[in-house]
Amino acid sequence: DAKTTQPNSMESNEEEPVHLPCNHSTISGTDYIHWYRQLPSQGPEYVIHGLTSNVNNRMASLAIAEDRKSSTLILHRATLRDAAVYYCILRGIPSNTGKLIFGQGTTLQVKP
Amino acid sequence: NAGVTQTPKFRVLKTGQSMTLLCAQDMNHEYMYWYRQDPGMGLRLIHYSVGEGTTAKGEVPDGYNVSRLKKQNFLLGLESAAPSQTSVYFCASRSTILSTDTQYFGPGTRLTVL
Numbered sequence: 001d002a003k004t005t006q007p008n009s010m011e012s013n014e015e016e017p018v019h020l021p022c023n024h025s026t027i028s029g030t031d032y033i034h035w036y037r038q039l040p041s042q043g044p045e046y047v048i049h050g051l052t053s054n055v056n057n058r059m060a061s062l063a064i065a066e067d068r069k070s071s072t073l074i075l076h077r078a079t080l081r082d083a084a085v086y087y088c089i090l091r092g093i094p095s096n097t098g099k100l101i102f103g104q105g106t107t108l109q110v111k112p
Numbered sequence: 113n114a115g116v117t118q119t120p121k122f123r124v125l126k127t128g129q130s131m132t133l134l135c136a137q138d139m140n141h142e143y144m145y146w147y148r149q150d151p152g153m154g155l156r157l158i159h160y161s162v163g164e165g166t167t168a169k170g171e172v173p174d175g176y177n178v179s180r181l182k183k184q185n186f187l188l189g190l191e192s193a194a195p196s197q198t199s200v201y202f203c204a205s206r207s208t209i210l211s212t213d214t215q216y217f218g219p220g221t222r223l224t225v226l
Binding site: 034036041042043044045046049087097098099100101102103104105 | 116143145147152153154155156157160162168170171202204206214215216217218219220
């Protein structure tokens with residue numbers, strides 16, 4: 001599985017946009033980019049995923065570089081509840097196991 | 113829908129004791145997973161199952177056994193607990209619908225081995 005690199009931590013102010021970067025220079029053509037987040041004392045939860053085009057959902061947006069070697073998770077308006085560890089994970093398709101390989105992720109602090 | 117539930121939420125064991133962690137899901141998912149998370153680390157896969165009656169090893173399977181006798185349940189067993197198994201254990205299940213392919217996690221079981 002291709003590796004991802006994320007900053008260990010980031011800070012944001014409440015109600016401001018947050019851009020969480022992820023580098024994946026060895027991504028293959030069939031790798032999907034998944035983002036999960038883990039709120040304190042909870043299990044991870046799915047945020048968003050994409051392959052080539054930018055994606056939007058109710059939680060966030062995912063911007064994927066044209067060469068797919070990097071991506072950015074965008075929280076349009078951070079709230080205190082968004083303070084969490086954010087994991088960028090590559091998943092190949094098709095996969096008969098669905099295994100997720102977690103790195104250390106980015107710890108996002110949101111200041112009031 | 114309860115989603116993914118885990119029993120118990122907390123447990124303290126003495127070295128050498130055994131226990132079973134139960135994971136249950138009500139989403140009719142085929143795939144289920146057991147992860148452990150040590151302080152300050154990401155999750156690591158212990159064992160997983162791609163369907164009822166099947167199991168396979170993940171990254172860190174030593175010291176653990178699993179069973180998937182029913183589709184909705186995935187059990188993780190520790191036969192002889194060691195302090196190195198002190199961790200938070202998360203279960204997850206996954207839909208096989210290609211367009212989603214996301215995992216749904218339980219709330220975790222915090223295990224301390226003394």
